[in-house]
Amino acid sequence: MSAVIVCAGLALVSAEERSDFCFAIRGERIAAIAPFEELRERFPDAAVREHGPGVALIPGFINGHSHAYQILLRGIGDDLPFARWRDEALYNIVPGLSPEDVQRTFATAFREMLAGGITTVAEFFYLNGGGNAHAEAVIQAARETGIRLVLARCWMDAPAAPAAFRESIDTAATRTLELMSGFPDANICVAPHSVHGASPEMIRAAGEFARQANCPLQIHVGEAAYEVEQTVARYGMTPLRLLETLGVVDERLVAVHAIYVDADEKKLLANARASVIHNPVTNQYLGDGICDVAGLLDLGVPVGLGTDANVNASILDEMRSAAFLQKLARNDAGAFCATGAFRLGTSMGAEALGIDAGDFRAGAFADYAVVDLERLTSPATPLVNALVYRAQAGAIRETFVGGALKAASGSSS
Ligand SMILES: [Zn+2]
Known part of the structure; x- marks a missing residue:
């Protein structure tokens, strides 16, 4: 060679x-x-x-969390409250996409990312209800454009989710295994959607799947205030505590968002050696809240950055927002520095995803x-x-x- x-x-x-x-x-x-x-x-x-x-x-930028097909919501979903954004934009457009639509849309998003220096993207992909054809279209889009893909293969069974997203636990597990054996270049891991998108049984099964397949487990957690309120009302505990009882808070866990986690829960993440992906532009766009990145880093939790809703698929924007939000949250311009933000978008993002990249080494x-x-x-x-x-x-x-x-x-x- x-x-x-x-x-x-x-x-x-x-x-x-x-x-x-x-x-x-x-x-x-x-x-x-x-x-x-x-x-x-x-x-x-x-x-x-x-x-x-x-x-x-x-080093190429690491995009730790993306839903590439949300580029289709640009201009349509802008300025809507979260529930309307989800129901009128996201659920209105994404479930109807064909595999060809998915490949075309993802290739467009991936080219935008590559042009901005992003070399790895973790796609949290939930259009799996009809089988693996859509997920395979994502993999083809990554091959076509040359971006390094981490396919966080979503599992969803919540009755409120569109049928195009929902699967039984057995079906989701079987199809995820098929993708893993068919596409080793796609770095496939398991991703129960969230405590509101997947049942406790499904999340527990995903944890077992991750241990057996020796892969990370990604999940949205602590994204918005409503999720905490609903989870406490339904289960008597916060989303992260619920995940703990389901046996998935360990070194495999990649917690996406982690905005609504209290001081003890941050220590829980650190002690478990879990990682966090922070999505500051989307968190601002949807009015979610501010993740305590500085506090998590102080505890030793690796934090990466994601473009999530792809308002603009730019890790440069995410690094800038990450630094500004920490300064704002603490009313202290010294709370976060440019070098720290750059690491989030490169070496630490790679560490959070378990990808051997993010620095010259x-x-x-x-x-x-x-x-x-x-x-x-x-x-x-x-x-x-x-x-x-x-x-x-x-x-x-x-x-x-x-x-x-x-x-x-x-x-x-
Ligand atoms: Zn997301």
Whole structure:
């Protein structure tokens, strides 16, 4: 397998600036990071990819939670209260999509993500009631565009959900296993929708499935005040405590949102070594609330970022919002910094999802983006501040996944 040596004048490595940065790629992964001469010696037959002056290399962004088909709700669902947004926009459009619609829509969303430097997306996918054809269309869209996919295969059985989303526990388990064996490149994990979208029996069964399949378990939890009120009224406990009784609060748990969790529940997440995905733009758009990211990080909980409703499928926007919301929630501009926000969107997001990416590291996937420094607002230093507080997706010139070019400004593939 021939190698490629990649060089650039500037890079962000572990969120710190490095000049004259070089690494070697073999297959899809970073084989070594070293000065050019050393790499030349170790990989004498390697091609050289020189990323010229005026650019910086950054790790590809990790989108930890997305529903790509919600790009179809843009303009339709805007400014509606949550229940109307769900019933009049989401439930009105998504259940009627054909597999072809799904593939086309997801490919469009994935291209938008790649153009903005996103190299991995975790799709929380719930259009499974009719079988796996829709989920397979998502996988095809990821293959077609080249984005790295984590398919969080949703399980739903709540009577209130559209029939197109609902399955029995056995059907959901059988179909999820079929996807896992048929599509190992799709990083499939199990995702009971939420404590209101899936029955306690289904959530418990999903936990058992995750242990047997050795995969993560993703679930929406603590997203909105109404969910806490309903769950306490129905089960006499909060959503996260209910999950604990169902045996799914452990190191496999990826808790999406975790806004409405109290101090003891944050410790519960930390002690269980669970992860959290924070979706600050969607949380603002839907008026949900503010996740205590700073508090979770203090306890050692890995937190990643997601574009969720895809108001704008940009992790740059999510990093900016994450930092601003922490400052606002604590009335303290020092409560969160640009470097912390950048880590959420890169290395920590990868850790939360269990994907070997999110930083330049020997052995990790060679997933990275090329930033055009001239397209950053002056001053472009420190680079991490310029990216988190001021950069637009147009500053990303090229995006590479597994060492291969998947998006370049001016093109769509
Ligand atoms: Zn979601």
